Amino acid sequence: MPLFNKKKVEPETVSVQGYKLLCPLCTNDSFYKKKVQMNTSTLTALNLDFLNKSATCFVCSNCSRIEWFDA
Numbered sequence: 887m888p889l890f891n892k893k894k895v896e897p898e899t900v901s902v903q904g905y906k907l908l909c910p911l912c913t914n915d916s917f918y919k920k921k922v923q924m925n926t927s928t929l930t931a932l933n934l935d936f937l938n939k940s941a942t943c944f945v946c947s948n949c950s951r952i953e954w955f956d957a
């Protein structure tokens with residue numbers, strides 16, 4: 887079973903709380919959205935329980951930098 891869904895998706899522009907998301911590295915404005923389920927005892931051990939439910943991450947379509955959001 888593949889770890890990631892290889893389905894072809896187009897990158898999209900993202901706004902968070904009215905702010906347009908720009909890659910802090912390359913200033914690109916299009917991202918691939920991924921919803922990530924997290925449920926590992928490692929996160930609890932590291933006191934990162936806030937990540938234990940799910941998180942949204944946006945992967946820069948240019949340089950692949952990942953921006954994480956707790957939502």
Ligand SMILES: [Zn+2]
Binds near residue numbers: 913
């Ligand atoms: Zn970038």
